[in-house]
Amino acid sequence: MTQVRYGIIGIGNMGAGHARSFQEGKIQGGVLTAVCDSMAAKRDCAREQLKDVQVFDSAEALLDSGLVDAVIVATPHFDHPGEAIRAFAKGVHVLIEKPAGVYVKQVREMNDAAAGSGKKFGIMYNQRTNPLYQKLRDLIASGELGEIRRTNWLITNWYRSQAYYDSGSWRATWGGEGGGVLINQCPHQLDLWQWTIGMMPTRIRAFCHFGKHRDIEVEDDVTAYAEYENGATGVFITTTGEAPGTNRFEVSGTRGKIVIEDDQMQFWRLRESETDFNARNKELFGRPECWKVDVPIHGRNTDHVGIIQNFTEAILHDKPLIAPGEEGIHGLAISNAMHLSTWLDGWVDLPLDESLHETELNKRIAGSRLKLTSVESKPADLTGTF
Template structure:
């Protein structure tokens, strides 16, 4: 095989953009050969946009049976990611899913088990892993230059959304349609990057407001505190109700502090480690000598195209995946733990009680004042950032 034939399930807002990227040749050695969507107007759009060379299906059964592609890209609402990925992998297709991996880790575990047994290339659209800023921070941390992790603080509130945004899609901002709010729609990338760079915490305590700034039933304001095995701590603050918002990541280690903000990475590097200075310094007041270093980053940020190129290269050439699909469970574990902590007003250990989370989620779906059936919304447009 010298070219990967790709079929896309879900050609709403995000799916149509991915389809156009493939048609435009932005992903070498890949071509769009089929699309699937339950809405006929979207299939008509595909016909007008791509012609007869791209096959169109309005149900997944005939789509998977067609063998019109080698790999499947799933771009649907959150609940359907594990279900469709399992169908795709079992049908023998390489598979890529949009973020998040799902809504609850119980389903994602099943998906991962199938993926591991399938021997197919399974990836997730964690396109922020291609950002040179976060790649450099991860490199610095893994090299030991920052020393042992002491604290991380991420304020990510530049997600402002007006009420009209939530009113634009029937599945948005409901427990049955989306499974959550800012954590499930806007923050999967940050939750993934947080654990990708700093590791998974051992426990979580989260405080949330549900519909604080909008007429919605899910969270639109979150403050979370986490603790790591080595005693380090972390804080995540996120919201879709603040303007102007902030995107600032600050990671402190034994040998200094790194700040990512406004597209720059700044390393406040200590000449000697804080622990060493604390042990040896004999004066009454003092602090380690600190150098402010603007760290250059190399390369462009290909984002979605970068993940698509990497996925197809992994299929054709065995290239290592930037974002393996089975790693999607980590960020989702964080958001599940945060929700469970807020719902139970208590600390939640990681790994969390997946059955208790599922039970509490089902309670919220059953008691929802906005009745929308997630299955009826299958193949609807996936979330935007």
């Protein structure tokens, strides 16, 4: 194989963006040959604007066409695992949009199908291509920061207005998205949180506020506290109702502290580990010598195109994946635990009780309200989308 033939399942905002990347020739070794969507207006627009691309009304028809070697799944969250499993059964490689799914039990079934398929499986964690977070991961893995003691991520720059939530009946509902800021906006940060430090929490206590700032039924304001096996702790705070927002990730270890904010990294590096200093220090108010270093960052964030390019090279040349699809379960498990902790009003251990979470989620889905809006009653206008 010298070229990967791609299909896109779902041509909404994200799917259309990926189609544009192919049409503009940004993916070396990859070509878009087919797309599908259940909405007739989107299919009509695709036929008009996508050159040499077949348009189908269902994923089944696209997969049965024989036109694709790989698919990008860009459907609503609940559908990601089902579409991936269907594609694996047809012998097709799969790259899914984030999140991996809505609940861990569902995603585990997808991971099992991927493992049994022998095909490449990736997830669109495009922030893993950001050299800032790659550098942080490297510094931690190499021991430069010592043993992790504390993490703090304040990610409140996901501002969303009521107009955004009113733009679709599925938005910000348990039945439509399966969650709010944790499942829609923050999957990247939840993934990076565990990916950069190299460990998952052992238990979480979270306080999710549902419809605190907007007329929605899911969470739009979250504060969570995490504990780790080595004794480290972490705090994760997010909201869609704060302006101006902040994006600050701070990781403290026995060799200092690293802070990522405003696209820059600073390292307060201790000359010796805090543990060693404390063992020898006899001064009442002594403290370790510390050097503030502006860490140089090389390279650029290749974003979604970088993930698709890497996935293409994994298929063609067996290149290691930046974001293996199986790893999507980790960040999702954290968000599931935050939901469950709030619903049960207590600590939740990880690994998660998957059946209990599914049961509690289904209770919310059963009472979910879908808000029909005038926006949805109009035919889709995708002019300029592709």
